[in-house]
Amino acid sequence: MKYEKVKLPKIIFDWLDNEIKQATMRLNVAQPFTTIAAILNEMNKKTFDSDLFWWINLPANQWKLIDALRCGYEAEPEPRWAIKAGNCYMYDSDSWTFTTILNLAIKSRCWWVEKKDALNIITSMGFGEVVDLNKEVEADD
Structure with missing residues (x-):
């Protein structure tokens, strides 16, 4: 066992x-x-x-x-909050650029430790959802 x-x-x-x-x-x-x-x-x-x-x-x-x-x-892994819109993840918070490749989003380090910081970006953009990147990665495996 x-x-x-x-x-x-x-x-x-x-x-x-x-x-x-x-x-x-x-x-x-x-x-x-x-x-x-x-x-x-x-x-x-x-x-x-x-x-x-x-x-x-x-x-x-x-x-x-x-x-x-x-x-x-x-x-436990440190919290990593990401922004997701449909099947895409934000990988550049300066230009609000998204990608369908989760790996690229993770490598770009476009994630937040504080959920409220990601929520602020969503409020500014007017779309998207905040997701737990650690759980998204598990689901992708």
Whole structure:
């Protein structure tokens, strides 16, 4: 049976990577449950960012962490918002040029990290839709 790496939000990925290294060295733990327990114990002693605190305290996310320790983990891809009109993707935001070739749109780096920035372009043009480029690429595969 092949296991897939668990995709974690970037903040959790960075935090977990650091905590696992420290817990393994400091506490000599390497098993998923003891690692999670050690991390939660350390977390109760410190003040953490609220997003991190709330994410890790959800039971479903604790199972996700256990799976990450079992199968490996990687950071979720950064958001990439693109503009699509019909079957075409914008590849030049200066001239509002579109292409039907998704690969060209990706390589041109004509995408936005903030969805609102892409929405502003659509408002200016008067047409198009904002799409999650990461999902468009998955669908294209």
